[in-house]
Amino acid sequence: MFSIFCYLREFLRPEWWKKFLFVKTAPLVTPPHYRDFPVLTGNECSHELRCMMICPAPGAIEVLKNAEGKWEPVIYKGHCIRCGLCVEACPDNVLTSGDILSVNEKEKTYFLASYHLNVDDSICMRCGNCSVACPVNKEVDPQLAYTATSSSNEVIMRIKNSKLTIIHPEKCTGCKTCEEACPNHAITVARVLEGFQDED
């Protein structure tokens, strides 16, 4: 009985009727850190397939020929988890999806994504397969593809003084081709995300 009285009292309040009749929902604003499904930017795809290699979601991305006979990545929304790795791995900026994991700023908080290469010297047999397979290395020193060796100090990693030496980890795109090429699973690529707070 008492609860019915409380309901009636609530419904008789003009404030309640005002809210009920002129209800307003919060405007739908996309936050700056939101990452959507990748979409095409219009840049031409060079068919390096780094997007497919890095994608952690099976069946989420495929590079196919479009109606004009040009290569184009296709995103399958039922499988894509919107991680954005394909966006970052693509050397031609063919895809875009917001930028939470590239250099980003929101309310004085900065996010910086990079890759850390780790070599387990106890199982690395210094074959150099990883440095030959790395697409960035091949771009920096085309000689690698023909001779399987490099003397350049601009590559990400190479055999130097009979040891696999990481020289420029900052050039790594995280495609993990080196991991796949290593017969001993001696090299691993880890994604590192750092956040900084600006005190000013």
Ligand code: SF4
């Ligand atoms: S956003 Fe992530 S899951 Fe989706 S296609 Fe790209 S790499 Fe794959």
Ligand code: SF4
């Ligand atoms: S993940 Fe490995 S293969 Fe890919 S760019 Fe980095 S070092 Fe090269």
Ligand code: SF4
């Ligand atoms: S492919 Fe593996 S074993 Fe060969 S040099 Fe690279 S890390 Fe070492």
